[in-house]
Structures are given as structure tokens and as C-alpha cells.
Amino acid sequence: MHRIAAAFALTIGTLTAGCASTAPGSTPQAQRVASAEERRPNIIFIMSDDHAQTAISAYGTEIGRLAPTPNIDRIARNGALFENSYVTNSLCGPSRATMLTGQFSHMHGFTQNGQRFDNSMWNWVRELGNSGYQTALFGKWHLNYSPEGAGIGEWAVLDDQGKYYNPDIITPNGKSVVEGYATDIVTDMSLDWLSERTDSEQPFALLIHHKAPHRNFMPAIRHLQTYLQTDFPVPTNYFDHYDGRPAAAAQEMNIYRDAYEGHDLKMTEEVGSSELRFDRWPNDFARMTEEQRAAWDAALQADNDALNAANLDERELALWKYQRYMEQYLGTVAAVDDSVGRVLDWLKASGEMDNTIVVYTSDQGFYLGEHGWFDKRFMYEQSLRTPLVMQYPGHIPAGTRVEAPVQNVDYAPTFLDYAGLPIRQSIQGRSLRPVVDGEPPADWREDIYYHYYEYPGFHSVRAHYGVKSGRYKLMRFYGDIDAWEFYDLATDPDEMHNRFDDPAVQGKVRELKQALKGLRAKYQDNDGPAVTAPLSLASAQAKGRRDADAAAGAGHHAH
Numbered sequence: 001m002h003r004i005a006a007a008f009a010l011t012i013g014t015l016t017a018g019c020a021s022t023a024p025g026s027t028p029q030a031q032r033v034a035s036a037e038e039r040r041p042n043i044i045f046i047m048s049d050d051h052a053q054t055a056i057s058a059y060g061t062e063i064g065r066l067a068p069t070p071n072i073d074r075i076a077r078n079g080a081l082f083e084n085s086y087v088t089n090s091l092c093g094p095s096r097a098t099m100l101t102g103q104f105s106h107m108h109g110f111t112q113n114g115q116r117f118d119n120s121m122w123n124w125v126r127e128l129g130n131s132g133y134q135t136a137l138f139g140k141w142h143l144n145y146s147p148e149g150a151g152i153g154e155w156a157v158l159d160d161q162g163k164y165y166n167p168d169i170i171t172p173n174g175k176s177v178v179e180g181y182a183t184d185i186v187t188d189m190s191l192d193w194l195s196e197r198t199d200s201e202q203p204f205a206l207l208i209h210h211k212a213p214h215r216n217f218m219p220a221i222r223h224l225q226t227y228l229q230t231d232f233p234v235p236t237n238y239f240d241h242y243d244g245r246p247a248a249a250a251q252e253m254n255i256y257r258d259a260y261e262g263h264d265l266k267m268t269e270e271v272g273s274s275e276l277r278f279d280r281w282p283n284d285f286a287r288m289t290e291e292q293r294a295a296w297d298a299a300l301q302a303d304n305d306a307l308n309a310a311n312l313d314e315r316e317l318a319l320w321k322y323q324r325y326m327e328q329y330l331g332t333v334a335a336v337d338d339s340v341g342r343v344l345d346w347l348k349a350s351g352e353m354d355n356t357i358v359v360y361t362s363d364q365g366f367y368l369g370e371h372g373w374f375d376k377r378f379m380y381e382q383s384l385r386t387p388l389v390m391q392y393p394g395h396i397p398a399g400t401r402v403e404a405p406v407q408n409v410d411y412a413p414t415f416l417d418y419a420g421l422p423i424r425q426s427i428q429g430r431s432l433r434p435v436v437d438g439e440p441p442a443d444w445r446e447d448i449y450y451h452y453y454e455y456p457g458f459h460s461v462r463a464h465y466g467v468k469s470g471r472y473k474l475m476r477f478y479g480d481i482d483a484w485e486f487y488d489l490a491t492d493p494d495e496m497h498n499r500f501d502d503p504a505v506q507g508k509v510r511e512l513k514q515a516l517k518g519l520r521a522k523y524q525d526n527d528g529p530a531v532t533a534p535l536s537l538a539s540a541q542a543k544g545r546r547d548a549d550a551a552a553g554a555g556h557h558a559h
């Protein structure tokens with residue numbers, strides 16, 4: 001099924017054929033001899049890219065009900081679901097660097113995409129490797145060209161953002177195209193590695209990093225029609241006017257205005273034609289085989305023809321685009337869920353289940369039409385939140401729900417803790433182990449700190465920092481749009497009413513400013529204006545600028 005370059009085959013071995021099933025991909029290993037108590041736990045860290053909490057059925061959402069994720073839910077059922085799981089900077093590269101190092105963006109230095117991560121920096125995977133773990137990473141890296149020098153035992157990564165179909169895969173032996181669907185390829189490589197581990201007495205740490213459901217949201221052929229008939233509920237603020245929120249007004253991530261009709265929404269030119277409308281980066285489709293493309297076109301033709309035949313007005317078209325976006329996005333999630341199922345089935349069949357910690361998370365959340373948006377970046381709830389479920393049978397009680405606020409700086413210390421290693425000084429997060437054990441330390445954080453930097457950049461979201469403290473949130477945008485926002489999530493969960501200037505909440509605003517100052521001092525973040533620095537008047541009228549590709553970093557879409 002997969003065409004593999006010779007160099008690649010040498011490193012990884014033959015990939016298993018057939019990807020669609022949830023059956024174990026490979027022959028189970030012999031049962032372990034040692035008991036769980038005698039061994040340190042294996043770790044399987046599964047991370048997808050841009051997966052909204054709202055698109056996971058374990059989170060009890062309406063979208064989850066319409067597009068369930070039964071396998072991700074298995075992890076939650078077997079172990080813990082984190083109800084308040086947040087990122088520190090809602091963007092791919094910074095998040096990944098944070099998860100590896102346990103540090104906020106300004107400490108590890110990778111604040112925006114397009115920068116180069118210093119692979120020689122300390123990371124938890126290398127640390128576990130040094131202490132006797134077998135380690136591997138398959139899928140998206142996106143911190144620089146490859147993980148070379150990061151101390152990961154074996155790896156094969158998607159080039160840059162990664163492609164859904166026939167992706168370029170980089171290994172220590174070079175780069176080559178692997179035919180197939182990215183989510184399935186990454187899963188096959190992971191299961192092959194698990195099956196072929198030579199010393200099954202050594203614990204392992206395996207990182208499975210999917211490209212999906214990242215833009216341009218291309219499902220596997222088998223999932224192209226899965227949600228075509230589903231009517232997804234349109235968010236009440238899909239047609240948001242952004243009153244009182246100048247940075248929200250200036251973004252360029254609106255589904256009906258900024259998503260490309262061909263590249264993102266897969267709309268065609270006219271009835272009977274399969275030619276895509278505006279396809280900004282044609283390579284995502286051009287790289288498909290003829291067979292793949294024919295199957296793709298056939299699956300969407302009727303739906304596209306119907307749209308082209310209908311004479312929709314602007315509002316109707318915007319609503320149609322929302323449905324198409326959801327169908328495509330959730331179609332890619334379906335393959336990720338299949339993948340999680342295959343991994344869990346493998347664990348069960350191999351006898352490793354009880355001695356393995358399995359984590360499912362994403363590099364951040366994502367907008368599914370809230371405020372009219374796709375993408376992430378803002379400190380509003382949908383992109384600040386990230387899914388987090390974790391199982392460790394016999395250690396984390398099944399069905400645990402964690403309310404304590406956690407952040408992705410906590411992952412590295414958690415893995416060190418479970419592996420019996422000391423938590424190093426540089427780490428700014430804390431182990432989640434006592435938290436899932438139901439005994440969070442008395443001084444567990446109440447407030448979370450956030451800082452987004454990438455502007456100018458894709459989608460024109462202004463730099464901002466902020467604090468979330470229980471039901472309240474305070475954010476400061478800075479740069480050409482210099483503005484504060486304050487929300488009471490208990491009365492305004494959709495963050496539509498910026499109450500920063502409301503006299504009734506000035507006590508709370510002062511309190512949160514104090515908290516923000518404290519967090520910036522605690523985490524040693526001096527980037528951006530001081531909390532006490534006054535707003536500059538000149539910035540108030542700043543307008544968004546269209547699509548700041550130029551600033552998004554060299555090598556982006558260079559294929």
C-alpha cells in the first residue's frame with residue numbers, strides 16, 4: 001500500500017498495509033515477565049494538531065454527539081479527563097516547545113512559528129532516554145527541519161506543516177514521499193515501532209504527532225462523506241460584529257471571508273466540473289495520485305454540484321460554508337480517532353495496557369465557527385482550551401474528572417514524575433500526578449497565564465497576554481492595537497461583551513491586573529508592555545492587514 005523509499009525502509013522497516021480498521025496493526029508482543037510494580041510505566045503521548053475540545057465527545061459537547069470520538073473517549077473512560085486544560089500560547093511551534101521543555105514561550109525562546117527551535121535544549125524525551133527508556137517520535141515536528149539532535153531514539157517526521165496525502169517524510173536518512181494518508185501512515189509507523197522493539201523489558205516513550213485536523217482539513221477518502229448529511233448547530237455568534245473588541249475585529253480567520261473556497265472549503269467552479277475554486281496552495285491536491293483524486297472528486301461532486309446550482313445569497317452561502325468546514329474538519333478527526341483505537345487495541349493485545357500511560361492532547365484548541373472563525377491564537381476559550389485525557393490503569397481511577405486548571409507546561413514534569421526522575425529547576429509547570437490521584441497540592445495554581453506573540457503573521461491576530469482566574473478573564477492586546485478586554489464567563493461564556501470599562505467590575509479588573517503582574521513576575525516574562533504601562537492613543541484606530549504571509553517565516557509552503 002505504501003511506496004517507501006529504500007532509505008526509509010531501512011530505518012522503519014516495512015509498514016503495515018491497510019489503515020481503515022481499528023484492529024491491531026501488528027502481531028502482539030510476548031507478555032511481559034515483570035509485574036507492573038517492578039517496571040516504570042511506558043508512555044504513549046498522542047498529540048493532534050488544532051483539535052478543539054468541543055470536537056471530542058468525551059467533553060460532552062453537541063458536536064461530539066454528532067461526530068463522536070469513541071476511541072479518544074476510551075482514554076477518558078479508562079482514566080482522567082481534564083475539564084480545564086489550557087495552553088500557554090495557542091500556536092503550533094510554541095506549544096510543542098512548551099510541551100517538550102515544560103517552559104513558557106519566552107523561556108524556551110520559540111515564541112512564533114517560523115523560528116528555529118534549538119534541538120539541543122533540554123527536553124523530557126531525551127531525559128527519559130538517558131534514564132533507560134526506548135524513545136521514538138512519528139509525525140509532525142514543526143520546530144525546525146527535523147528532531148536531529150533532540151535525543152529521540154528513533155524518528156520519522158512530516159516535512160514542515162505536513163501534507164495529508166502522500167506526505168514528504170524526513171528520517172535520519174533523508175526525505176521521501178510516502179504514499180498514503182498522513183494519519184494512517186503515522187499510525188502504521190508507530191505500531192511498527194512498538195511491535196519491533198527489541199528489548200521489551202525496557203520501558204518506552206512513544207510520541208505520535210498527527211497533522212490532522214489542521215488546515216487544509218482534508219479527510220481520508222473513507223471519511224469524505226461521513227458528515228455530508230449532518231446538520232451541525234451554527235454557533236450563536238457566527239455572525240459576530242466584534243463590537244468593543246478591536247483585535248477580534250481585525251483578524252483574518254473568518255470562515256465566510258478568509259477561508260479559501262477551493263483550498264479550504266473544496267468548492268468547485270461550476271456544475272459538472274471538479275476544478276477547485278481559489279486554491280491558494282495547489283500542492284495539497286496536486287500531490288494526490290490520480291486514483292486518490294478521482295475518489296475525492298467523486299465523493300464531493302454531488303454536494304458541490306448542488307451548491308453550484310443553488311442561488312444562495314450571502315448569508316446562506318456563509319451558513320453553507322460553515323457546514324462544509326465542519327464536515328471536512330470532523331472528517332479528519334475521524335481518522336485520528338481510528339488511530340487512537342488502533343493504538344489502544346495494540347496495547348490490549350500486547351499485554352502492555354496496564355503498564356502504559358496514554359495521553360491524548362492537541363497543540364491547542366480551535367474555533368469551529370465561534371465568532372465566525374477557524375484557526376486559533378486568541379486567548380478566547382475555544383483556542384485557549386486544549387483537549388487532555390490520560391489513562392494509566394490501576395493508577396488513575398477510571399472516569400476521573402479533573403477540575404483543577406492545568407496547562408501544557410505541566411506535561412514534561414508529569415512524565416518525569418511517573419518515570420521516577422527529579423523535576424528539574426528550569427521547568428515552570430508541575431506534575432499532574434497528585435492532581436489525577438485526587439490530591440492536588442494545596443498551593444495548586446488558581447490562575448493561568450497566557451501570552452501570544454505572532455504578529456504580523458497568518459490570520460493577523462495581535463499579540464496579547466492575559467490571565468484567566470476562575471470565571472474571569474483579563475487580556476491585554478499590544479502593538480498597533482493596544483487594548484484591554486475583560487470578561488465574566490459566568491454571565492458571558494461566549495466572550496461577546498468586553499466589560500473592561502464597566503464601572504461595576506473595576507474592583508475585579510484591579511484584582512486581575514494584580515494577578516497578571518504577579519504571574520508575569522513569577523514566570524519571568526518581561527515581553528510586551530508592563531501591566532501598568534498606559535495604552536497609547538494612536539493605536540486605537542489600527543486596522544487589520546490582509547494575510548501577512550510574508551511575515552510567516554521562510555519555507556512556509558515552499559513545496
Ligand code: SGN
Binds near residue numbers: 557
Ligand atoms: C498554516 C495555515 C494557517 C495556520 C498556520 C499555523 N495555513 O500557515 O491557517 O494558522 O499554519 O498553524 S495553511 O493553509 O497552509 O495550512 S500551526 O498549527 O502551525 O500553528
Ligand code: CA
Binds near residue numbers: 049050091092214
Ligand atoms: Ca496547531
